[in-house]
Amino acid sequence: MKLLRAIVDEVLGMFIDDGALAAFSVVLIAIATAIALLLPIPALWSGLLLLIGCVVLLAWSVLRAVRR
């Protein structure tokens, strides 16, 4: 049971370290998905949003941790 718990923790830990970063990343992907599905613009804009969004989120998460 302990081993199973350790595996689950390890798998979750692969994706979530700073909970806020993970949560906002999911929100970013959800927004990009909504834009691709709902707006009459090329899906490339969603891809570009992902690229810029990831950079912004990374900067925010790192600088927030440094200021703490």
Added chain:
Amino acid sequence: MTATILSTVTAAFLASFVEVVEAFTIVLAVGLTRGWRPAFLGTGLALLLLVALVLVFGPLLTLIPIHWVQFVVGTLLILFGLRWLRKAILRAVGVIGLHDEAKAFAMETEELQRHAADQRADFIAGLAAFKAVLLEGVEVIFIVVAVGATRGLTLYAGLGALAAFVAVLVIGLVVHRPLSRVPENALKFVVGLMLTSFGIFWTGEGLGAQWPGADLALIGIFAVMVVASAAILATARSLRIKEAAA
């Protein structure tokens, strides 16, 4: 296509190298403290279980439409890559401590020595090796599947991971001590950049984006991530110096 294969193999190799080094440290501690039988038994059983996992879950991926695979794998790669990138930058500026293989080795050895008089000492040692290989192996499998599955390059990604396994094994056999001189943080930084770039690319494709230059866009995304991450690292470093001086 060559650029994609090359980036897939490189990402799988580097990411797996980091994970295998961590598992190797524990297996080495077990081998040197309790003998090689429990170390090899634990390692072998974990590898068998990992192979079984791949054989069971691997074929399921082929049943899912490719756009879904790209989107889900891309999303997971963004989460995984950003996490590694963040950690590598924070370690580089000294906000969190560097991962120390020598320290991990010493801690595991101490733990095993504490159980030396225990009747189940060999079982505990074998279990430690099993757990280390299994947990790090799960990450390796994810990386191989994630960087390989969306373009049918799982075999190439697997070869990259296998090369990392062999490289660590050979270096480990030669030096016979924890691989503490491996620049793990620099590797994590590069792998974080690569996996985040893959994640953005695949998620975009999953959403139907036609990237300019097709697969070559991956290089452009990677370049943007490199420049941006270097700028974030520099800003974080100067901010840390300012805060330390204040």
